[in-house]
Each structure stands twice: as C-alpha cells, then as structure tokens.
Amino acid sequence: xxxxxxxxxxxxHRLDPRAKLxxxxxxxxxxxxxxxxxxxxxxxxxxxGVMAARLPLGVLWRQxxxxxxxxxxxVLVQILFTPGDVVLSAxxxxxxxxxxxxxxxxxxxxxxxxxxxxxxxxxxxxxxxxSGIELLLKPLxxxxxxxxxxxxxxxxxxxxxxxxxxxxxxxxxAQLSRGVAxxxxxxxxxxxxxxxxxxxxxxxxLRRSDDLATAMEARCYRGGAGRTRMHAMVFKRADVMxxxxxxxxxxxxxxxxxxxxx
Amino acid sequence: MPxxxxxxxxxxxxxxxxxxxxxxxxxxxAVSRGSFVALAGHTGSGKSxxxxxxxxxxxxxxxxxxxxxxxxxxxxxxxxxxxxVGLVQQYPERQFFEETVFSEVAVGPNNLGLSPAEVEDRxxxxxxxxxxxxxxxxxxxxxxxxxGEQRRVALASVLALRPGVLALDEPTAGIDFMGxxxxxKALADLKSQGVTIIMASHNMDDVARxxxxxxVIKEGRALLEGSPRxxxxxxxxxxxxxxxxxxxxxxxxxxxxxxxxxxAPALTVDEAAEEIIKCVGARKTAQ
Ligand SMILES: Nc1ncnc2c1ncn2[C@@H]1O[C@H](COP(=O)(O)OP(=O)(O)OP(=O)(O)O)[C@@H](O)[C@H]1O
Ligand SMILES: [Mg+2]
Numbered sequence: 001x002x003x004x005x006x007x008x009x010x011x012x013h014r015l016d017p018r019a020k021l022x023x024x025x026x027x028x029x030x031x032x033x034x035x036x037x038x039x040x041x042x043x044x045x046x047x048x049g050v051m052a053a054r055l056p057l058g059v060l061w062r063q064x065x066x067x068x069x070x071x072x073x074x075v076l077v078q079i080l081f082t083p084g085d086v087v088l089s090a091x092x093x094x095x096x097x098x099x100x101x102x103x104x105x106x107x108x109x110x111x112x113x114x115x116x117x118x119x120x121x122x123x124x125x126x127x128x129x130x131s132g133i134e135l136l137l138k139p140l141x142x143x144x145x146x147x148x149x150x151x152x153x154x155x156x157x158x159x160x161x162x163x164x165x166x167x168x169x170x171x172x173x174a175q176l177s178r179g180v181a182x183x184x185x186x187x188x189x190x191x192x193x194x195x196x197x198x199x200x201x202x203x204x205x206l207r208r209s210d211d212l213a214t215a216m217e218a219r220c221y222r223g224g225a226g227r228t229r230m231h232a233m234v235f236k237r238a239d240v241m242x243x244x245x246x247x248x249x250x251x252x253x254x255x256x257x258x259x260x261x262x
Numbered sequence: 263m264p265x266x267x268x269x270x271x272x273x274x275x276x277x278x279x280x281x282x283x284x285x286x287x288x289x290x291x292a293v294s295r296g297s298f299v300a301l302a303g304h305t306g307s308g309k310s311x312x313x314x315x316x317x318x319x320x321x322x323x324x325x326x327x328x329x330x331x332x333x334x335x336x337x338x339x340x341x342x343x344x345x346x347v348g349l350v351q352q353y354p355e356r357q358f359f360e361e362t363v364f365s366e367v368a369v370g371p372n373n374l375g376l377s378p379a380e381v382e383d384r385x386x387x388x389x390x391x392x393x394x395x396x397x398x399x400x401x402x403x404x405x406x407x408x409x410g411e412q413r414r415v416a417l418a419s420v421l422a423l424r425p426g427v428l429a430l431d432e433p434t435a436g437i438d439f440m441g442x443x444x445x446x447k448a449l450a451d452l453k454s455q456g457v458t459i460i461m462a463s464h465n466m467d468d469v470a471r472x473x474x475x476x477x478v479i480k481e482g483r484a485l486l487e488g489s490p491r492x493x494x495x496x497x498x499x500x501x502x503x504x505x506x507x508x509x510x511x512x513x514x515x516x517x518x519x520x521x522x523x524x525x526a527p528a529l530t531v532d533e534a535a536e537e538i539i540k541c542v543g544a545r546k547t548a549q
Contacts, residue, residue: 174357179373
C-alpha cells in the first residue's frame with residue numbers, strides 16, 4: 001500500500017517528524033529547482049536515506065509501481081509532444097532530442113520526489129506526522145487559522161486509511177463470493193460492481209465516524225489551545241544534521257545551476 | 263473421496279515486507295462430502311484465512327487446495343468456484359447495497375445468469391430456509407432489519423447460489439440466543455439436504471452442538487482432528503490451542519477434579535445431566 005508505515009528500527013525512524021518534513025521539502029526543492037547536479041545530489045541523498053531507513057527494495061519497488069501508469073503517461077507526453085530536432089518518426093508520431101532529454105529529466109525528478117515521499121511516510125507514523133505538521137504550522141494560528149482542528153481532521157483521515165482499506169477488501173471479498181465482477185469485461189457489470197463496493201463502504205464510514213465522534217465527546221475532547229502532547233518533541237543532533245545536509249544540497253543545486261548551468 | 267483437500271498450505275500476509283504475518287504454516291485438512299466440519303481456533307489462529315482459500319479468494323503460497331479434485335490455482339476453474347463454495351464472511355451484513363432484501367438476495371443468482379423466474383425461485387427458497395418473510399423482503403431495505411435478521415439475509419444471499427459447500431466464518435458472532443437458534447436450524451436443514459458445511463468458530467458450545475468433525479487450529483497449523491467427542495476428550499490439547507471446553511464438558515471435568523467417578527466428556531447439557539444423575543445414584547447406593 002502507498003504510504004504504509006514500516007515499523008523498523010532505524011536512524012531515520014528516530015528523527016524528529018518536523019526535521020523529516022522540512023528535509024523532505026528541502027530535498028524536493030533541490031531536485032525540482034536544480035539541474036543535472038541537483039538531480040545527482042538529490043539522488044545520492046535519497047539513496048543514503050533509503051539505506052539508513054533500512055527499507056527493503058522490494059517494498060519500495062511495489063509502492064513506486066502503484067504510480068507506474070501515471071509516471072509513464074506523463075513521461076510519454078513529455079517525449080512525444082516536445083517540439084525540436086526529430087530523431088525518430090513513425091507516421092504522425094515524432095520523437096525529438098529535446099523531448100527525450102526532458103522526458104528522462106522528468107522521469108528522474110518524479111522518481112526522486114516519490115521516493116523521498118515514501119521514505120517520509122514509511123518511517124513516520126501518521127500520529128507523529130500530524131504532530132509535526134501541527135507544530136510547523138503553529139505560527140499560522142496567530143492569523144486566526146484553526147491549525148489544531150485542521151491537523152486533527154487530517155490525522156483522523158490518515159488514521160482511517162488502513163481501516164477503510166481493510167473494510168473495502170472485506171466488502172470486495174464478500175461481493176466476489178456472490179459473483180459480482182470487479183474484473184473483466186462489461187461496462188454495466190463493472191458499474192454495478194463499483195456500486196456494490198461504494199454503498200456499503202460509505203455506510204460503514206458514516207457509522208464509524210459517528211462512533212468516533214461519540215467516543216471523543218464522551219472523553220470531553222475539545223481541540224485547540226491548552227492541549228498537551230504525550231511525547232514532547234525536541235530537536236537532537238541527528239535532526240540538525242539532517243536539515244543541514246538537505247539545506248546545503250538545495251543551496252548547492254541552485255548555485256550550480258545558476259552559475260555553471262549544471 | 264474428500265470434497266475438499268488442503269495439502270500443506272502456507273500463506274503469509276504482506277509477504278516480503280517488515281510487517282509480514284504468517285497466517286498459515288503448513289496446514290492440511292480434508293473434508294468429506296456432506297459432513298459438518300468446525301474449524302476451532304483462538305483469535306488469529308488462521309481460521310478466516312483458511313476459509314478464504316476454499317473459494318479461491320486467496321491462493322496458497324505453498325501447497326495446494328483441491329475442491330472436488332480440481333486445483334484452485336487453475337484460473338478457469340476458479341472463475342466458477344464462487345458458485346460451488348458459498349462463503350459467508352464474518353459480519354456479512356456489511357456487504358448490503360441493494361434497495362430491498364429481495365434484490366439483495368437476488369444478487370448472486372442474477373450473476374449466475376439465470377432466468378428471472380429461476381432467480382425468484384431461488385431467492386424465495388433461500389429466504390424460507392433462513393425464515394425471513396417473503397412479503398417483507400420485497401418492501402424492506404436490508405439496513406432496516408435487526409442485526410439477527412441482517413445476518414440471516416446475508417446467509418440467504420449466499421444460499422441462493424445453491425452451493426454444494428458452504429463456508430461460514432463465525433456465523434453467530436454478536437447474535438442473540440434466538441437469532442443463533444434460527445441460524446443453527448437453517449444449517450441443520452442444509453446439512454440434511456446434503457450440503458457440506460465448514461464453520462469457523464471459537465465458541466466450543468456451538469462446535470459441540472453442530473459439528474461432526476472438529477479441526478483445532480493453532481498458529482496456522484491443524485493441531486488436532488477428530489469427532490467432537492474425541493477432540494474434547496483431549497483436554498490438554500484443546501487448552502493448549504487457547505480454547506475452552508464446551509460448557510457441559512467443563513462441568514464434568516470440574517466434577518471429576520472434585521472426586522466424581524465419571525469418565526464421559528459430556529457434549530450436551532442432557533448428557534451431562536444424565537451422567538450426574540448416574541454418579542449421584544452410584545454414590546447413594548454405595549453409602
Ligand atoms: N488482511 C490482513 N492483512 C494482514 N494480516 C492479516 C490480514 N488478515 C489476517 N491477518 C493476520 O493473519 C493471522 C491469521 O488471521 P485470521 O484472520 O485468519 O485468524 P482468525 O483465526 O480468523 O482470527 P479471528 O478469530 O480473530 O477471526 C493473524 O495474525 C492476523 O493478524
Ligand atoms: Mg476470523
């Protein structure tokens with residue numbers, strides 16, 4: 001599953017979620033804003049991150065593959081529709097040098113962005129991720145934006161993803177057992193299959209959210225100011241190092257591109 | 263010839279990831295035609311995983327599953343398997359999506375491609391087996407029924423396929439006494455019509471009452487197999503699997519501990535009562 005947390009002991013898992021979030025943004029910025037040098041630096045750091053997080057390559061591959069179609073489609077569009085010097089043509093289809101170059105560039109950039117995202121979500125529980133986002137967005141609270149409530153809603157949504165996935169699997173199994181055709185031909189039958197999943201799934205979600213709201217009220221939950229955290233978050237050396245590394249890579253990527261055109 | 267055979271099957275969820283869970287580790291079992299087999303096991307022992315192998319929802323990662331001598335890994339066979347082995351999952355009432363009970367039960371037969379008249383026949387028959395009024399079935403939404411009724415409608419929606427094998431996952435979980443009686447009555451009727459039934463359960467009273475074979479599952483393996491009488495006589499094994507004895511057997515075991523001279527592992531309350539009367543009588547004459 002995309003974005004699934006993988007409970008392993010590693011240096012990256014132990015990092016402060018704020019440091020991980022910021023580093024992820026810095027790294028993505030370096031890859032997107034930089035040229036070839038930016039991609040090389042980003043690639044190196046991403047590879048180091050994968051190793052330090054002890055993520056099995058098989059798992060990474062399966063998650064990337066889930067996005068395979070979207071990635072492939074965007075790269076193909078880039079290759080086929082960029083005007084320039086034609087190197088290959090078959091009928092109306094023309095492939096240009098510029099198209100190939102920008103296609104490959106796009107492929108590398110997307111892969112790096114996806115991989116950094118996967119590192120973040122596989123090494124951080126949704127709870128810690130939400131706390132990190134909340135703390136980073138806290139200054140916005142002064143502008144009257146209800147940061148805590150937004151993050152609470154977000155983290156409940158994230159928390160429910162595996163539950164809903166499981167429920168969906170359960171319902172799909174039940175419908176398959178009654179011969180509902182989720183795979184295979186026939187638009188009408190497929191539409192029926194979708195309904196047979198969506199109706200019970202929504203019913204289940206409504207029941208669950210109702211239960212959750214009751215449970216939260218029964219525990220006198222009220223969001224916002226004055227709430228404390230079970231695990232206080234403090235920046236450690238490793239967090240600072242992580243930020244320094246990704247920050248430097250952003251600066252280096254931009255400088256190399258601007259000054260040397262790399 | 264057993265109607266179902268599982269040979270040394272292995273299955274792990276999320277295989278090859280750090281969150282891999284081994285659900286089945288070399289489980290073998292055979293089910294003979296027309297029998298009522300109970301899969302008894304503690305939470306997480308792998309009962310549901312076994313049931314999902316029966317109608318091809320899951321395929322063994324090692325070993326093989328044969329249904330009427332055909333391998334479930336065979337793709338063209340698997341396409342027709344859902345109608346041969348009817349699976350009623352745990353909490354099957356979460357699957358409803360039609361507007362009326364009648365059309366909910368008709369989903370399966372419609373997917374078999376039967377004529378409307380035949381679909382109607384099967385739906386009415388299935389509703390009769392589970393004891394739901396046919397007039398009400400045409401007017402009521404499945405979500406408007408009580409929990410026990412919903413469970414029976416879900417059962418009917420699988421029975422309408424007229425499967426030769428019925429696989430049930432905890433069919434009475436969360437259902438009150440009367441609801442359970444009705445479900446068990448339906449199952450007994452089906453068995454007398456020759457349907458092979460496989461039921462996962464951790465309620466040993468239900469197992470003792472309904473099953474003629476019991477397979478005790480522990481950590482994805484079959485630990486013990488036999489008639490209820492044989493299985494519940496091996497108290498140690500049953501306890502090791504994290505299960506209790508049926509209530510009457512438990513009572514007799516306690517009486518034995520307290521010095522009653524009785525060997526029989528009573529399975530039903532009537533048996534226990536008779537055994538107790540016998541023992542008490544023997545004591546009185548001895549005095
Ligand atoms: N969809 C799934 N994803 C990951 N692990 C699973 C999944 N379903 C079951 N498991 C795990 O596989 C093991 C066997 O589960 P299974 O549901 O077959 O047990 P069970 O005997 O039916 O338990 P219960 O009595 O609680 O229903 C358990 O450890 C369970 O946590
Ligand atoms: Mg189960």
